[in-house]
Amino acid sequence: MTDALKSAMAHLALFEPGHVWLTGAGPGDPGLLTLHALKGLAEADVIVHDALVDPRVLALGRPGAAREFAGKRGGKPSPAQAEITRRLIALAREGKRVLRLKGGDPCMFGRGGEEALALARAGVPFRIIPGITSGLAALTMASIPATFRGVNRALILVTGQSGEEDAPFDWTALARTGEPIVLYMGLRNLDSIAAALIEGGLAPHTPAAVIASATLPAERILISPLDRVAAEATALGFESPAIIAIGEIVALRAELIALASRVPDLVA
Ligand SMILES: C[S@@+](CC[C@H](N)C(=O)[O-])C[C@H]1O[C@@H](n2cnc3c(N)ncnc32)[C@H](O)[C@@H]1O
Incomplete structure (x- = not known):
């Protein structure tokens, strides 16, 4: 030390x-x-x-x-x-x-x-x-920048679970902001949440990522369009804990990884 x-x-x-x-x-x-x-x-x-x-x-x-x-x-x-x-x-x-x-x-x-x-x-x-917080760590570890100039000016952190005392959640209002969404505890209800966001105006092909066990040896990452992400996560056996990122920031990952792979040690 x-x-x-x-x-x-x-x-x-x-x-x-x-x-x-x-x-x-x-x-x-x-x-x-x-x-x-x-x-x-x-x-x-x-x-x-x-x-x-x-x-x-x-x-x-x-x-x-x-x-x-x-x-x-x-x-x-x-x-x-x-x-x-x-x-x-x-x-x-x-x-x-x-x-x-x-x-x-x-x-x-x-x-x-x-x-x-x-x-x-x-x-x-x-x-x-x-x-x-896992919502930010998961994104950064997955090479998904939480904010990126010209792409987003805000980031929505939201839970996919609601308590009995909670009023129904307005996913349409979130979709209307057009800002990327980071979903905690959202895997179980991902199907209905994705449908509600699409209904609220998000394009079905909006890029989404499921990052399970972020930063742990068991970490798994799935990238998929919003209209298919829930089905693919289920088919591939993704389990909690998982963070789900939805929005154009997710698309930056592919470019970042492709370029970083030419620079040894930049991306783990
Ligand atoms: C009760 S919340 C606790 C959140 C925690 N206080 C935080 O700031 O990350 C539990 C949820 O956090 C997320 N989470 C926590 N650790 C995680 C990890 N290592 N990888 C992915 N998601 C994680 C999952 O969405 C999980 O269902």
Whole structure:
């Protein structure tokens, strides 16, 4: 470790007993952790983690730290959100340094906001540590630029799943913006979402990408027109977790890869 890196690590915030760090673990590849997350892993007394936190990231935790799973496993329902926050509050009140580790960014479709609010209401000191969200990491790793001058001026990040309490979603309005769409948790409903977007005005041949297990050894990428992407993803056995990108930014991948392949080491 260089002196500059040691100094940067030494100047990070103290992880104090009785505090909770709501921390993003990034999309999976341990190389995409932040220094804050690494410090949290190294110093936590207990790590409360979700299913999407990669085992290689968890392995970076302090050997003596307890690890508690708080997510879906083997199709069983996940613990209720209230149960998780009660547990975080109890651990903090025991004087533990609690690392609440979530895949991607904790506040991007990750209920980080809800957990922060519950901790604040209970008077438990906490900090929120951002992580690289899978929606952006997946695109960049797949050589799909999230923005590109002359192609798009905005990017829509949206979930393909809705809770019972949610009003029906207006996919037509999204399609009308003409801006590229990055869909989280969208694989299961991709067929109906693609149909709604086409109905809303997107051309059936709009390029789409499904990026499954982004940044993980099992990463898979499918590029297909919007009107066929759901059927092809099913036929090829694509599984969650997956990010779906829809829009002309996806077409830039082919050109980038073709040119980059002439430059060794530019594209992994
Ligand atoms: C509950 S959301 C959590 C999102 C997370 N907080 C984030 O910022 O990436 C779960 C969804 O994130 C996406 N996701 C998370 N990790 C992924 C990965 N490594 N590859 C592809 N998609 C991923 C998938 O759409 C998955 O269904």
